[in-house]
Amino acid sequence: ESTYSDPRVRAYLAQHFVTARVDIDSRPDVEERYASWGWPATIVFSEDAEELGKYRGYLPPEELLDLLTANRAEAAKNQAEHPATGDGTPQAVTVLPSRANFLALKEKAEARLEKEWDATEKGWGREPKVPLGPTTTYALLQGERGDAKLKEHGLAILEAQRAIIDPVWGGIFQYSVATDWNHPHFEKLMYFNAPALENYSRAYASTKDARQLASANDIRRYLEAFLLAPDGGFHPTQDADFNSHDERGRKMLGEDYFKKNDVDRRSLGIPRVDPHEYADATGMAVAAYVAYFNATKDKAALAVAEKGAKHLIDRHLTKDGAVTHDVVDGDKASGMFYFADAVWASWALVQVSSIKDDVAKKETTYRDAAFKIAEWMKRSLETKNGAFFAHTKSSFDAGIFTQRRVPLEENMLATRLFLALSDSLVAPPRKPTPAEASQAESFRITAQRTITVTLNEGGIERRGKFLGAELLALDAWLATYPKQ
Secondary structure (H helix, E strand, O other): OOOOOOHOOOOOHHHOOOOOOOOOOOOOOHHHHEEEEEEOOOEEEEEOEEEEEEEOOOOOOOHHHHHHHHHHHHHHHHHOOOOOOOOOOOOOOOOOOOOOHHHHHHHHHHHHHHHHHHOOOOOOOOOOOOOOOOHHHHHHHHHOOOOOOHHHHHHHHHHHHHEEEEEOOOOEEEEEEEEEEEEEEEEEHHHHHHHHHHHHHHOOOOOOOOOHHHHHHHHHHHHHHHHEOOOEOOEEOOOOEEEEOOOOOOOOHHHHHHOHHHHHHHHHOOEEOOOOOOOHHHHHHHHHHHOOOOHHHOHHHHHHHHHHHHHHHHHHEOOOOOOOOOOOOOOOOOOOOOOHHHHHHHHHOOOOOOOOHEHHHOOHHHHHHHHHHHHHHHHOOOOOOOOOOOEEEOOOOOOHHOOOOOHHHHHHHHHHHHHHHHHHOOOOOOOOHHHHHHHHHHHHHHHHHHHHHHOOHHHHHHHHHHOOOHHHHHHHHHHOOOOO
């Protein structure tokens, strides 16, 4: 705010640029493309939407003016050196890697992850300390299978990250800005709260430790008090600071606001909750509630999950299987559709189906919806060589935005999703029809193509502490891969 309110910056931008502020929750394609640059991120484009510069975090006025001046001077050169080419399709793999190849990737990923472990402060990575959902899930899963080191890591990070659970309202803050867990950034995101609920639930199921259940309940009570919408969908985020979106109202930084008790907080007001009900956030929450139910058999939690699943079907799922980002009235969906919404919605529906559907009675509402979404993904988002683009094409895109990306984490979830869909058709005691067996094999091949073209040693080395998604996908794929 201090930079863009500076008169010199405002005048320079007005004369030479068109400015736009993007809510990344509303544009998952932009969030995925620039997530590694952190938020806030400043991206400078040419008039043809080619990238001229990408800058991480806060920029003081003088630094931003210098960068903008340099970007304008270098615009023509940069356009010549970095023309838009291709569509982001991953390179084809002509020979399927062997089981030994996949095992080697898994071992390399585990070794790389171990290098990130902070034995002093407990957690993967040094600074900031992040409650890494998929990575913790993988550690707990391997712990359940007898891996003592990963079990210790998983339980240790769950213990350590309790320091960034809000003691008043519950819910986990986004991360700790320091090398320890005692300096939270106070935003609350579904992206972190849903896996926290799942992981504390999983830990309770395996240990029967009441403290794990208490932490799961702290996440759950926050979600139901603040992020659960009346129609069963979930809101994605709550602001770190009070009144940060209101230029006229009294403002208060999160570090001051969240020190207060419930009464004092409410006397001031509630930090803004994003009012949208995005499909990916709702899918994350529904899947986490199923995990909580599996650990506790709490029927009220299952009711929340089922209502959320019905919300995805009634308010997001289109007739042809696409999933809208925000809720729509009737079948009025149009414009861009996002892979993250589709894969999370289908994954959530599979989780609910595992409990609520009855195949013997031909009651397969949730599984059928998950299949419908999966088939749409294959038709509309799958690249010619395997894996999925981040979104459908848009006639409004230009420059760098015509090059659709293949997001890694969502493709790793898609690998697990298509394996789960395949398994739901043929796993004992099922006796699949020829048509079901054919569809199951089609889903398995989709999973195979997805993991094969997206995983490689170089990517594993770069991802470091964020390798949980890859390890979960490798684990699921190796469980189905022929052992000969």
